[in-house]
Amino acid sequence: MERVVRKIDVFDRTWQDQANCLGVDPDLFFPERGASTREAKEVCRGCVVRLECLEYALQNGEKFGIWGGMSERERRRIRRARALARRRGEIASA
Numbered sequence: 706m707e708r709v710v711r712k713i714d715v716f717d718r719t720w721q722d723q724a725n726c727l728g729v730d731p732d733l734f735f736p737e738r739g740a741s742t743r744e745a746k747e748v749c750r751g752c753v754v755r756l757e758c759l760e761y762a763l764q765n766g767e768k769f770g771i772w773g774g775m776s777e778r779e780r781r782r783i784r785r786a787r788a789l790a791r792r793r794g795e796i797a798s799a
């Protein structure tokens with residue numbers, strides 16, 4: 706079954722106006738290596754633009770911080786899975 710990944714306009718950052726993290730200390734989303742990401746992920750949990758944020762980070766190759774409620778490692782896993790699915794023809798961009 707082919708899945709579709711919706712491409713976003715990487716220059717459109719209007720979704721950030723609705724971000725749950727507006728006004729939250731940015732350091733929370735860029736913890737030191739090994740530090741807890743729990744608090745940042747809690748902020749993301751109820752964020753209405755979580756998917757936009759995650760796609761933005763994935764499509765911009767953001768290597769650091771919590772985006773869309775996911776850590777670098779979690780995003781790397783998604784990127785790898787998508788690359789594999791693309792190679793197998795299971796995924797298409799819209």
Ligand code: SF4
Nearest residue numbers: 724726749752758773
């Ligand atoms: S998902 Fe998290 S990091 Fe992204 S905009 Fe929402 S609160 Fe901020």
